[in-house]
Amino acid sequence: MISNNLEICSIDIGVHWYWNFLGLKIHGQVLLVSWVAIIILLLLAILGTFNMQKEPRGFQNFLEYVFEFLQDISKNQIEEKYYKSWVPFISTLFLFIFVSNWLGALVPWKLIKIPEGELAAPTNDINTTVALAMLTSVSYFYAGLSKKGLRYFLKYISPTPILLPINILEDFTKPLSLSFRLFGNIVADELVVAVFNLLFPLFLPLPVMVLGLFASSIQALIFATLSASYIGESLADHH
Amino acid sequence: MQDILNIYLSSEESGGLFDFDATLPLMASQFLLIMLILDITFYKPINKVLKDRENYILKTLESATQISEKTKETLARYEEVILKSKKESQQLIDSIKTKTEHDIVNELIQTQNSTREFISKSIKELYRKKEQTLKVLEEDTENLSDKIYLKLINPKQ
Numbered sequence: 001m002i003s004n005n006l007e008i009c010s011i012d013i014g015v016h017w018y019w020n021f022l023g024l025k026i027h028g029q030v031l032l033v034s035w036v037a038i039i040i041l042l043l044l045a046i047l048g049t050f051n052m053q054k055e056p057r058g059f060q061n062f063l064e065y066v067f068e069f070l071q072d073i074s075k076n077q078i079e080e081k082y083y084k085s086w087v088p089f090i091s092t093l094f095l096f097i098f099v100s101n102w103l104g105a106l107v108p109w110k111l112i113k114i115p116e117g118e119l120a121a122p123t124n125d126i127n128t129t130v131a132l133a134m135l136t137s138v139s140y141f142y143a144g145l146s147k148k149g150l151r152y153f154l155k156y157i158s159p160t161p162i163l164l165p166i167n168i169l170e171d172f173t174k175p176l177s178l179s180f181r182l183f184g185n186i187v188a189d190e191l192v193v194a195v196f197n198l199l200f201p202l203f204l205p206l207p208v209m210v211l212g213l214f215a216s217s218i219q220a221l222i223f224a225t226l227s228a229s230y231i232g233e234s235l236a237d238h239h
Numbered sequence: 240m241q242d243i244l245n246i247y248l249s250s251e252e253s254g255g256l257f258d259f260d261a262t263l264p265l266m267a268s269q270f271l272l273i274m275l276i277l278d279i280t281f282y283k284p285i286n287k288v289l290k291d292r293e294n295y296i297l298k299t300l301e302s303a304t305q306i307s308e309k310t311k312e313t314l315a316r317y318e319e320v321i322l323k324s325k326k327e328s329q330q331l332i333d334s335i336k337t338k339t340e341h342d343i344v345n346e347l348i349q350t351q352n353s354t355r356e357f358i359s360k361s362i363k364e365l366y367r368k369k370e371q372t373l374k375v376l377e378e379d380t381e382n383l384s385d386k387i388y389l390k391l392i393n394p395k396q
Contacts, residue, residue: 014256024261034266038273045281052288054295060288067285088282092274127262135267187256 013124013187015117027125029114034122037099070094073221077228082147082235086228089139093132094224097123101186101216105209121216124186126179133179136227137171144234152234174230178223185219 019028048063056064070091074083104121112119122128144152156167189212196205 014258016258021261021265026260026265027258027262030262031265031269034269038269041273041277042280045277049280049284052284054288054292056288060285063281063285064289067282067289071286087286088274088278091282092270092277095277096270096273122266125262126257127259128266130259131263131267132270134263135270 013191017114017116027117027127029117029119030122030125030128032114033103033109033119034100034128037096037103037122040099040103041095066095067091070224073224074228077225078232079235082143083232086139086143086231089135090224090228090231093136093227094220097132097182097223098217098220100128101220102213104186104190105213105216120190121186123182123216123219124190126183129179129183130175132182132223133175136178136230137175139227140230140234143231147235155234178226182219182223185215189215 016030017028019026019031044059044063048059052060071087073094074087074090077083078086100122104124109119141152144155148154156164189208192208193205193212196208
């Protein structure tokens with residue numbers, strides 16, 4: 001009984017179920033849950049849009065609400081003229097991170113046994129968060145370069161060339177902070193829940209789980225908002 | 240009993256918390272893929288529906304405004320027509336009234352005149368008759384007096 005309990009409570013961090021893909025190592029448990037998240041997103045999109053009406057009903061209504069919320073994230077950070085083309089990226093960031101986090105928090109993955117490691121939110125793997133953060137970096141570079149051309153690099157010596165090292169450093173700290181914030185929050189939440197489960201596996205973890213649910217949605221919002229803000233910064237005119 | 244908390248920060252062979260491998264580019268590419276798919280199946284259609292609805296509402300609002308303006312116009316026109324016809328009917332009534340009054344006064348005057356004429360005529364007639372009678376009477380009196388005189392001077396006759 002106790003050993004069974006402990007088995008349920010135990011947590012493996014840093015243990016991966018390796019797959020071989022064209023001779024490259026990949027983390028199977030991360031990809032599996034990310035596929036679940038993707039399928040959920042696709043189902044939602046298909047359910048909400050297959051029978052669209054002028055008067056929204058059911059899933060269409062829900063999707064319209066979600067879309068307006070997502071659009072507002074981009075609208076608030078990026079100039080009116082440019083935000084439209086960035087809505088898909090920012091929105092998908094939010095949706096993917098949000099669904100991943102909640103999948104990790106709500107689904108008892110522990111009940112599904114895999115050969116190595118354990119199923120969890122894809123965002124508790126550093127590869128996922130760094131991938132998303134790097135996409136954000138590429139995006140804001142692309143946004144700045146496509147709008148201003150080479151003049152984009154003038155931002156490194158503005159307002160004064162003295163700030164050049166700091167400005168260059170910023171390009172590294174941005175993705176670093178983005179990825180580690182998300183990664184750290186999700187891992188820490190799972191750790192805390194696991195430790196509380198260990199101490200008293202009945203009601204004690206519940207508040208922390210609720211907090212984790214809240215924190216993971218906030219993390220999704222923060223990631224999307226910061227990405228939008230970086231892109232908006234690149235698109236803004238310097239004076 | 241197994242270890243409860245297995246945290247591998249990094250290990251010699253493989254694994255660990257910060258184990259970067261092909262998952263990273265794979266995750267990035269599948270994220271881009273899902274972004275494209277969601278753009279086609281979710282963002283674009285929903286955005287279109289929202290925009291269509293906004294246009295529809297704007298159009299309906301505009302037509303409603305037009306209709307209400309038209310109604311106002313028609314109302315004003317009808318009011319004008321009603322006012323005009325009221326005025327006309329009032330004028331008609333007034334003219335008939337004055338005409339009738341005029342007629343009555345005329346008739347009255349005529350009647351008065353004719354009455355006066357008749358009276359004066361009658362008076363004249365009366366005077367004439369009186370004079371005539373007086374004349375006749377005088378003649379008669381003269382005749383009679385002549386006869387009386389003749390009788391007096393020639394009683395035998």
